[in-house]
Amino acid sequence: MPNAIPAHKRILLKLSGEALMGDDQFGINRATIERMVAEIVEVTKVGVQVAVVIGGGNIFRGVAGGSVGMDRATADYMGMLATVMNALALADAMDKQGLTARVMSAIGIEQVVEPYVRPKALQYLEEGKVVVFAAGTGNPFFTTDTAAALRGAEIGAEVVLKATKVDGVYTADPVKDPSATRYDKLTFDEAISRNLGIMDATAFALCRDQKLPIRVFSIVKPGALKRVVMGENEGTLVYA
Numbered sequence: 424m425p426n427a428i429p430a431h432k433r434i435l436l437k438l439s440g441e442a443l444m445g446d447d448q449f450g451i452n453r454a455t456i457e458r459m460v461a462e463i464v465e466v467t468k469v470g471v472q473v474a475v476v477i478g479g480g481n482i483f484r485g486v487a488g489g490s491v492g493m494d495r496a497t498a499d500y501m502g503m504l505a506t507v508m509n510a511l512a513l514a515d516a517m518d519k520q521g522l523t524a525r526v527m528s529a530i531g532i533e534q535v536v537e538p539y540v541r542p543k544a545l546q547y548l549e550e551g552k553v554v555v556f557a558a559g560t561g562n563p564f565f566t567t568d569t570a571a572a573l574r575g576a577e578i579g580a581e582v583v584l585k586a587t588k589v590d591g592v593y594t595a596d597p598v599k600d601p602s603a604t605r606y607d608k609l610t611f612d613e614a615i616s617r618n619l620g621i622m623d624a625t626a627f628a629l630c631r632d633q634k635l636p637i638r639v640f641s642i643v644k645p646g647a648l649k650r651v652v653m654g655e656n657e658g659t660l661v662y663a
């Protein structure tokens with residue numbers, strides 16, 4: 424019989440920007456974002472406090488700008504702005520499904536969204552609002568995975584849940600190597616030393632140092648987020 428009590432009281436959910444495209448080539452697929460929000464609604468119903476860090480890979484990545492000759496820091500600021508767009512779309516979709524969401528940006532853009540202020544974010548979470556952290560860490564040369572580790576540690580999340588297009592951490596990128604096999608669990612040191620590309624080493628190292636576990640799972644798989652939150656064995660656990 425499934426557990427009725429969630430395994431976590433407060434989670435930091437890292438949503439892949441790339442997954443927002445659904446089957447499209449670029450941008451935000453409406454049905455996909457609505458489906459993701461429906462999954463989030465389910466976990467708020469069992470009383471879990473939810474903070475979200477959203478990626479920007481469906482719109483722009485700094486590395487792409489850098490590779491065609493742009494100044495890398497400028498390109499990274501463009502990437503951070505892409506995450507603000509995704510955060511706005513996500514909060515709007517949440518609103519439409521009855522959730523109260525607050526977007527907080529790591530870069531100053533006050534006419535659009537409020538700035539990230541830690542005590543305010545904690546207050547929103549206590550009030551049952553979903554907090555969407557936009558603009559990553561606010562610094563170039565980082566990623567939203569590192570922002571997820573950073574914000575997760577700051578808000579005292581019990582776990583970082585990386586919701587992505589693959590269903591866990593594999594021995595190699597399963598999209599490129601069909602012979603790759605999935606880990607049920609592995610340590611941060613193993614993930615870093617094996618150079619597993621699912622997340623960047625900075626994010627892994629920060630979570631390791633803060634003893635903040637990460638669970639990687641598929642956001643494409645219906646009900647997977649709820650199963651993770653209820654403590655079921657879904658995806659891959661990375662731990663200290």
Ligand SMILES: Nc1ncnc2c1ncn2[C@@H]1O[C@H](COP(=O)(O)OP(=O)(O)OP(=O)(O)O)[C@@H](O)[C@H]1O
Nearest residue numbers: 439440441478480587592593595596598619620621
């Ligand atoms: N060892 C590995 N195990 C699993 N996936 C891997 C691995 N190495 C690389 N990947 C790839 O990493 C991708 C996950 O990265 P994802 O796009 O979710 O993160 P992201 O770059 O943070 O996304 P975004 O920037 O769009 O938010 C998977 O789709 C997979 O193809």
Ligand SMILES: O=c1ccn([C@@H]2O[C@H](COP(=O)(O)O)[C@@H](O)[C@H]2O)c(=O)[nH]1
Nearest residue numbers: 478479484485499502503559560566567
């Ligand atoms: O702290 C951060 C977070 C992100 N960026 C830039 O944004 C894009 C999109 O983020 P993803 O993590 O790839 O989804 C990223 O490629 C960086 O260019 C950043 O500079 N700092």
